[in-house]
Amino acid sequence: MWDDWNNDSPVQTQVFTNSSDYSNWRDNSQPRRPRDDRRNNGYRGGNRGGPRRGGNDDATMIKVPSKFVGKIIGRGGSKVNDLQFESGAKINITKETEGDETFIRLSGTNDAVSKAESLIRELTIERDSYVREVKEEEPPPQLDEPQEEPKIVDWRAVFAKCDELEAEKWAALPPIKKEFYFEHPEVTAMTEDEVEAFRLESNNIVVERTFKTENSKPVPKPVVTFEHAFHKYPEILEEMKKAGFTRPSPIQSQAWPVLLSGEDLIGIAQTGTGKTLAFLLPALIHIDGQNIKKSERGGPAVLVMAPTRELALQIDKEVKKYEYKGITAVCIYGGGNRREQIKVLTDGVDIVIATPGRLNDLAEAGHLEVKYVTYVVLDEADRMLDMGFEPQIRKVMYSIRPTRQTVMTSATWPPGVRRLAQSYMVDPIQIYVGTLDLAATHTVTQIIEIIPDDDQEKFRTFMNFATNLDPSEKVIAFCGKKARADELSTELTLAGLQCQTIHGDRDQSDREQALLDIADGTVQILIATDVASRGLDIDDITHVINYDFPRNIEEYVHRVGRTGRAGKSGKSISYFTRGDWAQAKELIAILEEAQQYVPEELYKMADRYASWKEKKDASRPPGRGRGGGRRW
Template identity: 65%
Template sequence: MIGIAQTGTGKALAFLLPALIHTDGQTTPREKRNGPNILILAPTRELALQIAKEVNKYSFRGIKAVCIYGGGNRRDQISVFKEGAECVICTPGRLNDLVQAKVIDITSVTYLILDEADRMLDMGFEPQIRKILLDIRPDRQTVMTSATWPPSVGRLAESYMNNPIQVCVGSLDLTATHTVSQNVELLEDADKFNTVLAFLKNLKSTDKVIIFCSKRARADDLSSDLSLKGLSTQCIHGSRDQTDREQALADIASGDIQVLIATDVASRGLDIEDITHVINFDFPRNIEEYVHRVGRTGRAGRTGTAISYITRSDWGVAKDLIRILEEAGQAAPEELYRMSNRFEKMKERRGTDFKRGGGFNRRY
């Protein structure tokens, strides 16, 4: 099955409950199975840990789950797994590591879930995923879920799924959740810091903000600069130690801090229920990632606000952003339309479909 639905709509529960029932209904007794029945692949450590937390909420018929991910203590993870687990939640790299080490036998898997499949492909996990899919028995049940469904994931589904049913909640077209107010500010890159600083200085005590940056160094620099201005922040990205990443999420969830600065490692699936604002300090490299970032607020029926800083170098995404804003009934600045028109005319002149960041980045 392929499940597509907007962020914050409960896709995790939709694939977990059938998985638990499937495992409980197996005719072979648990003690005679060679390994786990359920395998859940996730693109990031944080999402894997969150899914594991959801599984453990239900305690269904004594089914045990273990979370295996890079950055965690390998020996401890192996020790917990060997105690017995029907469900393994993991990131692709660490799973392949333990399969090759013959710690985990995935030939016993009968129910496979690929959560946020498009993000795993985008992160370069396709070779690992294809190897895992080849190692698992062909008569498995397979579920792929995401809030977006680009062509690359469709091709993977065609290769490794047998006549799948596609369930789409809402529109299959790329849309942002309608519970979020989307605002766009056009400015120079040098003005971003003072703009975000002025906004953060006026936060209410109940506000919580995630600020997305394009690069790890940019996130670190912004966190340091805001700290020097007296603001308490945390930072999460792929180069930070796993314990620091988990602490950052715990601090924003508990309210110990109001501002979390992140790269796209935090854009997918993470459910911090009371995020009131998302700020795109740097606009993402594709419009799918924009939709996922915006979905960190306005979850489970709540409302939220997304603010995106757009600079001259972002003109290649203007057309897609306008389409997302119009679909949600949101106003787009006139300058964004002009930016889009200029980019389209440039493409016509050049006769080439330039992609953002592809070497053409002069003033428009």
């Protein structure tokens, strides 16, 4: 192993046997010392508890550069103990030095000493400065033959060839059929004034081409009833009747004509407004309308990506409510049974609902083929970008044919979502209900309780609320930390109140059981972190408690959206302390937009925070931000 060991090694070795002096390793100019054998036994490391066997107990003195002594000893002697244990030798780092080198005494069997020396050598190699000498070969004789000029790569031609091969790959797949809309005569008869009046009454629906061009087609008119959208699909109408729906929600009335016409769609609406059903029913018709059978397809036809397991499971539950032409679905997510998910994919499935991480995992492993996907949904796109899933999304979208139909839903319209739409959508139609500005649903009464910045006071306030719940009420209480969620759950249980918790440290089966328990009324209270602030679709949640106010106002909006769903009213109560004052200004805007009461103290907190921040910024040296500027 030391064939290429540098002769100028920093470790020098001298061996002496069991003699009465050190003359074998030390020159005569040094004073002689009697050998001290008092520490032969009882040292930590090596062969513990007695004399060694299997060889002569010779001692070896080695010299190492003093700068490596600390490295050999390790923190609290941990490294030297490890070396002794691994080698079986006793290692004594003496206080004697010679120039810049320190003496180390090794004792034990020959094999043990040799092993210890090798380990110490390994530690003391200066790898950065170690350069192995290589004999330079003489250059070959120069011939008078003409030298070839270096080739210049025509990258435009390379990219053109790449595009050509890509087009050939997609052309080999069966063509996609996307148009399934038959406008009802009553919709055709609607005038432009009637259309605008209907959109205004339906919570101010605004619809337009996001990146309008001269060749953009007119936007389809909205439908007023289920029959207007699905009069050619009686099985869908039957499913709507069984579900008990009476009329489309605002986003559904405009989204169904758009999606059934084969257009790409961006749906911006508050939570709980029926966005899932808006893209789901056209997806079912799209699958059935393709010219290729499931057995011949080789993969799913529809892919739905969601940011969290809870939202993915909620969409899967919604899909399985409706029976249409034997269409099947599977939900794949991290924490679920991977083997079972692979089996369902192998057997063949029409719809895959997935979180980006597990989706990429199974696609890279060859268990999921996405090139056959013709209808893609990016649900809660803003949330996926917030969670850092953009690379995974782009990787999957690159593997899907560019002629697909793409749907994107979001509660907000930040630059990242707009950038994603520009990359992967073709002349999309954007539908937004209400306003593009961040807003909480208007079916929720929002109450802000200003309380002292004191944990005990906050806890007493919450327990007073929880112990006075009516039997018909259900609550989701949001905490900022997992430990706080567990703590509240324990206190509620000790007080005789049945509750459940849901956060990232709980097993997936426990999280699913928690959702089932709050949905079926087994418990009235669900304690949650922000992992559950989106995607939970429990219609009868009456209250949302913001026990810890969220770190940003977007999370506040999505937490509040867990109540007041499906046309029902709800109430949110937020405990607001001085520690939350940075959010006061944006919270006021949300409350005012929804015409909610704003406590006077909240206005004062916003003003005090603005003054404090202004003074802080003014006192900061010019040209320096937090941390003294950038570190890159």
